[in-house]
Amino acid sequence: MRAHARYGRAGGWAAPGRWRLAVLALICFLASAFVAGFIGFALSLERTESTLTVQADGVVVLTGGSDRVYEAGGLLARGQARRLLITGVNPATRGNEIAKLLPVSRELFECCVDLGYRARDTIGNARETRDWAQAHGIGGGSLIIVTSNYHMPRALAELSAALPGAELYPFAVVSDHLRVEDWLGDLAVTRLIAAEYVKYLYVLLRTRLLEPGLSATALAPAETARLTAQAR
Template identity: 45%
Template sequence: MRKSGGKTGGKRRGRAKLALVLALLVLVAGGAYLAGGFMRFAQEVAALSTPASISGADGIVVLTGGSQRVERAVRLLERGEGQRLLISGVNPGTGPLSLSRLTSADPALFECCVDLDYAALDTVGNAEATVSWAREHGLRRLILVTSDYHMPRSMIELASVPDAPAVVPYPVSLEKLWRPDGAPTRLGLRLLATEYAKVLAVKARIALGVDYAHMRARQIAQHSSAGHAGTPEP
């Protein structure tokens, strides 16, 4: 009886050790996969550059998040690279006049050719607003202006919206995020790691068919009906 119990206990310990080894192998493989994916993502972002020439674009959209992005987009509009400009995700307290001053642009340009989107709270909202705006104005090819590290996720979100127009990426690089040798600074590395995690989450959401916009609208409705009006975090 003792021998049988000893053999059974030994088998259990053996299976436990095997399970532990397999779990460790899965963790190591998963870590290596994520590390390799992050390296590829960082290299992809580092390789982004503004196009040497832009042809055939009839609209420009800039996703807010920094004054440099908006300035670049306004300069493109001034050069005639697009017929209209959409600034998506504008702070509710910011109007056309303050933006024209910020970018040193003629206020008349904002009156005739610039549209402001105040509704978008995140990249999903930016993508939805962009496609709706392009459809409203009959625009088929857009120049997308946003930070280089934000460009991959923005392109994925735009492509996931039905009837999205063709997009020409126009990345804006911030000097504080990159060293002269092309490697990311400490701040740049943190931003890239955070953005890579968001890209993985977006890909998982799309693969699983999760309707984020519908889920967000339902959350807002629930908060409103419960008397807790507010805006969910982006």
């Protein structure tokens, strides 16, 4: 009986101890994977301005800076796409104000530049792009995506989920005011990239595990009709 009691007490203490070690090991593994992933994410961001020679069906720029819009306009002006969507435009911004930022003629702006006012975030940009592409018959075509270098991974993840049949070409805009290569020495840059990395992981989790295929749902008939009418 005494031997059995000693065994019971030892077993009772040993099992929780093993569980604590297992949990600690799991936490250490996840933390290491998170840090390694962050380092890889930071190192993967473009350091130099993108150059593309591809011909695509459309150019899509996610608003967030005049340099993004200017670069997207340049791609349209050089004939690398048939149409340009500027998604996430501030509702207070007029079309003639946008036209002044683009290196395109007035005729090209009026015929081939579309302004999207509905999007308020990156997932909204993806849905607005999906609707625009479907309305113009290029939902399964090719698109050049223009946004900042640090924002590009998340933008591509959202757009790939919204337009699974489209071929996406990234055109990363590099800002002189934010140098991603300083992520180790500049705390502000580290915070920005870390926040972007966390958002990127959430997008991957949401689009691939929690809501697979949900972002690519069909348009409502009224929305399809409205956008098709705009395309004519």
